[in-house]
Amino acid sequence: MPKKPLLTVSIVVQNHRDVIESTLTSLYEISGIPFELFIVDDGSTDNSDEVIQSVLDYYQHEQTFYFTHEKPSGLGNSLNEILSQRNGRLFWAPQSISEIDIEQLSLRLEQLTESTDSVLALQNHTLPTSYKEWIDLARQKNWPQNGSFIWDLSALSTANRFFNPYLKEFHGLELAARLGDLSPIKSAKSWFIPSSLVEAPEPDFSLRQELLLTLLRRADYGDTMRETILETIQKLPAKSKKSYDNDLLNEAVKLKQDGRFNSALELIEEVLENNPSHSGARNLKIEILEKKRRYVEASELKHQVSKSQKEQEQEQETKQQPSPETHQPADPEDVAVSLIIPTTTYGKPALEHCLLSVSEQCDTSQLELIVIDNASLDNTHDYLDELKERNFLNCRVITNKKNAGFAASVNQAMEKVNGEYACIVHNDIEFVDDAITQLRDLMESHPKYAVIGPTTNKTLNPDQSTQNVQEDDPDLIRAEYLDSFCMMLRADANLKMDEAFQLAFFEDIDLCFQARSKDFRVGIAPHIQVKHHFGTTTFSLDLDTESEQYWKNVSYFNEKWNIEVFSKDELKSLSTFDQLLALDDLVNPLFPEPKVQQQFEQLFTDELKTEILNAQHDKETLCKLVHLFMVMEEREIMRRLEDKLNNVDIPSSLIYQLVRFYFNRNIYSRCTHYLNQLKPQNESLRSDLYRLAILVENKDLDQAIPMLKELMDHAPANPMLYKLAGDIHKFSGNKEEADSFYDLAEQINPFEFANEEKDAFGFEL
Numbered sequence: 142m143p144k145k146p147l148l149t150v151s152i153v154v155q156n157h158r159d160v161i162e163s164t165l166t167s168l169y170e171i172s173g174i175p176f177e178l179f180i181v182d183d184g185s186t187d188n189s190d191e192v193i194q195s196v197l198d199y200y201q202h203e204q205t206f207y208f209t210h211e212k213p214s215g216l217g218n219s220l221n222e223i224l225s226q227r228n229g230r231l232f233w234a235p236q237s238i239s240e241i242d243i244e245q246l247s248l249r250l251e252q253l254t255e256s257t258d259s260v261l262a263l264q265n266h267t268l269p270t271s272y273k274e275w276i277d278l279a280r281q282k283n284w285p286q287n288g289s290f291i292w293d294l295s296a297l298s299t300a301n302r303f304f305n306p307y308l309k310e311f312h313g314l315e316l317a318a319r320l321g322d323l324s325p326i327k328s329a330k331s332w333f334i335p336s337s338l339v340e341a342p343e344p345d346f347s348l349r350q351e352l353l354l355t356l357l358r359r360a361d362y363g364d365t366m367r368e369t370i371l372e373t374i375q376k377l378p379a380k381s382k383k384s385y386d387n388d389l390l391n392e393a394v395k396l397k398q399d400g401r402f403n404s405a406l407e408l409i410e411e412v413l414e415n416n417p418s419h420s421g422a423r424n425l426k427i428e429i430l431e432k433k434r435r436y437v438e439a440s441e442l443k444h445q446v447s448k449s450q451k452e453q454e455q456e457q458e459t460k461q462q463p464s465p466e467t468h469q470p471a472d473p474e475d476v477a478v479s480l481i482i483p484t485t486t487y488g489k490p491a492l493e494h495c496l497l498s499v500s501e502q503c504d505t506s507q508l509e510l511i512v513i514d515n516a517s518l519d520n521t522h523d524y525l526d527e528l529k530e531r532n533f534l535n536c537r538v539i540t541n542k543k544n545a546g547f548a549a550s551v552n553q554a555m556e557k558v559n560g561e562y563a564c565i566v567h568n569d570i571e572f573v574d575d576a577i578t579q580l581r582d583l584m585e586s587h588p589k590y591a592v593i594g595p596t597t598n599k600t601l602n603p604d605q606s607t608q609n610v611q612e613d614d615p616d617l618i619r620a621e622y623l624d625s626f627c628m629m630l631r632a633d634a635n636l637k638m639d640e641a642f643q644l645a646f647f648e649d650i651d652l653c654f655q656a657r658s659k660d661f662r663v664g665i666a667p668h669i670q671v672k673h674h675f676g677t678t679t680f681s682l683d684l685d686t687e688s689e690q691y692w693k694n695v696s697y698f699n700e701k702w703n704i705e706v707f708s709k710d711e712l713k714s715l716s717t718f719d720q721l722l723a724l725d726d727l728v729n730p731l732f733p734e735p736k737v738q739q740q741f742e743q744l745f746t747d748e749l750k751t752e753i754l755n756a757q758h759d760k761e762t763l764c765k766l767v768h769l770f771m772v773m774e775e776r777e778i779m780r781r782l783e784d785k786l787n788n789v790d791i792p793s794s795l796i797y798q799l800v801r802f803y804f805n806r807n808i809y810s811r812c813t814h815y816l817n818q819l820k821p822q823n824e825s826l827r828s829d830l831y832r833l834a835i836l837v838e839n840k841d842l843d844q845a846i847p848m849l850k851e852l853m854d855h856a857p858a859n860p861m862l863y864k865l866a867g868d869i870h871k872f873s874g875n876k877e878e879a880d881s882f883y884d885l886a887e888q889i890n891p892f893e894f895a896n897e898e899k900d901a902f903g904f905e906l
Contacts, residue, residue, distance in 0.1 A: 147250060148229045149177050149179065149223070149229030150168060151181075153219040153220065154181065154189050155182075155213060156407060160339055161189055161196075174246065177206070177229055179223040182209040184210045184213035193207065208222070216309065216312065217307065230295050232292040233288070237335050246333065254293070260297060263327060264285075264289040271322075273369075279344075284344050285313065286311065297320075305355075314352065353373055354374070390421055393408040397428070413426070426442060477581060478508050478509075478563070478564050480509065481554040481565045481566070482566055483550035486678065486889060488519070493524065494569075495572075499577070502574055503575045505534055510533065510534035510535065512528075512538050515541045518858060539554060546640065547642075548641075548642050548643075551565055558632055564628075567627070567678065570626060572671055573670065576595055580629040587662075591656040592629070593663075593666055594624065597671050599674075599675035600626060602622065602623060610667040623665065626671070638651070638652050639651050644682065645679055646690060646695075683827070687797065692731040693732060699734065706736070707727045707737065721745065722769075745775075750778060763786065793823035797828075807838070830859070833845060833849060840872055860886040861894075880896065
């Protein structure tokens with residue numbers, strides 16, 4: 142049986158995530174004092190509950206009682222709830238704790254239990270002994286907080302054993318005023334120090350008024366005393382709402398400068414609750430949200446501010462001067478083509494350029510626009526709202542809080558199209574003539590085709606390259622697949638992109654295979670051309686044909702459509718050694734196909750192994766062998782062949798694959814060995830990312846931090862940078878900052894950088 146508690150400690154939490162861990166830890170480290178702990182989460186919205194649960198799970202204190210309120214009920218009501226259930230004789234209700242002096246706390250508790258005339262101990266304050274002293278205190282700023290009182294509840298009458306539920310703060314002082322003249326046990330030395338992250342509250346007009354009203358209700362005060370109190374109430378300086386808001390904002394600025402962003406946001410929200418259009422508060426909130434890397438929320442608030450300013454400007458303009466429309470939008474019933482454009486990260490410049498070319502080059506009379514905003518990091522949100530306000534091409538916007546990927550974005554838009562055809566384009570496409578109308582005309586004249594695309598200057602599909610177009614080519618060439626940079630679909634073909642392809646690669650080819658499986662045709666229009674600023678989005682996301690995403694999708698696509706990567710009959714004509722080399726050209730370097738692995742195992746005998754190790758190979762053959770044995774996880778022969786690479790000029794493609802191989806196995810010395818062999822012209826963002834990641838993994842933060850800042854300026858949309866920034870903050874103990882960076886990495890690429898659940902101390906569970 143646990144010992145009956147002497148002390149009841151009450152902790153009421155309302156958005157105190159920053160301080161609750163230190164508060165609870167300080168209490169649980171108390172020894173020699175039997176206490177029970179009541180915790181009430183009074184409607185917190187900052188995930189304080191996660192921290193509380195983590196600390197409770199760690200300490201497993203038998204006499205801890207935890208309650209939660211879905212909505213805030215107030216500090217007074219929460220304290221009264223605890224009073225009704227407590228078992229301890231003594232009661233203490235600190236808001237936050239940084240440090241406890243157990244010796245001093247034990248001494249005050251002992252004095253209280255032995256005293257016959259004191260109902261409380263008071264830290265660092267004295268209580269008034271006359272009504273004049275109470276009036277003087279009501280005018281002062283420095284009032285004792287609730288944590289400065291320890292109450293002996295056994296000495297209080299039942300009628301007074303409650304806290305004023307209408308107060309926001311200073312419930313202990315109000316109770317003392319209600320009880321009359323007291324002789325508290327004074328504590329010259331502090332038994333606890335509150336957290337410096339929680340600002341001491343300052344009594345406002347309503348608190349001063351309530352304290353004086355409490356004095357007015359006391360039966361032991363005569364008429365003269367009551368008249369004096371009434372006069373004092375009438376003369377209390379009621380601070381104007383504007384002045385009060387400015388004081389809160391000034392305090393929020395100080396908190397922001399100190400890096401205490403959560404506390405600053407609480408003050409700003411208080412101002413905005415009273416005055417939602419307060420421009421200073423909204424601008425300060427935007428700054429703090431951006432500091433916390435909460436870019437989507439900041440962008441939304443920027444838009445609200447911009448919209449409000451525009452509305453004010455429009456009110457000042459006459460109705461005879463409406464803003465001109467770029468184009469008369471088509472009626473939804475008359476729409477022939479729905480133009481679908483996904484965008485993400487810092488895609489606004491490319492999107493603007495694309496839409497400008499649509500406006501200048503294309504007939505928009507039967508065109509509607511659907512843009513999918515995949516959690517952009519720039520002010521794309523504002524730009525799209527401007528398009529909607531101008532009713533540009535009946536613009537509709539689909540907003541995703543995380544990057545849903547190209548396939549999912551297109552599917553979202555396809556559910557909303559009004560047109561008979563859907564033209565899907567990348568945001569980095571530039572129209573040089575009316576390609577949309579030309580593609581639509583081809584679709585109408587060739588009803589067997591479900592997907593048609595133009596040619597361009599840069600594409601992953603060589604059949605769509607303008608370099609391969611001949612003057613005598615027909616208007617439409619039947620094809621197996623298209624690149625999605627620009628592709629027009631027949632809406633009634635009911636085609637849907639496979640979202641298993643995640644961010645990018647092969648979802649367009651898969652769509653074409655689906656169309657062909659439904660007996661539709663896929664075609665290339667060689668004489669319809671668009672300009673493609675290739676890689677504007679994918680490169681910023683660290684996606685290219687060497688990325689893991691690319692090879693993962695190759696594997697999935699081949700498996701889905703039963704694509705055979707090699708023919709045994711074709712290999713039979715080669716020698717055993719040459720068959721082995723041929724497999725290196727065929728194998729998926731990151732997700733090797735089972736059939737290729739089986740063929741490799743059949744070929745790779747002990748005799749062949751001996752032959753390979755003893756033979757002298759040319760540079761190309763040696764590199765192929767190293768690569769193949771790396772893919773097949775034959776580490777022993779791979780390392781022996783690697784030794785022969787010391788005097789070989791290794792291709793940069795192999796260097797990067799070797800670096801990835803060893804990095805994934807935490808062998809950073811080998812990574813550095815190969816990175817140092819890159820020629821200056823082959824250095825890239827990826828090599829810098831590996832170097833930075835190695836510094837972070839080795840916790841060499843003095844070098845990592847300046848390198849991170851430089852790369853952030855160079856590639857602000859790269860999710861790996863935000864993941865590494867999160868790692869740096871985690872190692873430095875900055876959990877909140879770490880989580881904000883992890884969240885941002887997840888926002889950009891949720892498929893690879895999902896922010897795994899972490900405990901209260903910032904470590905993955």
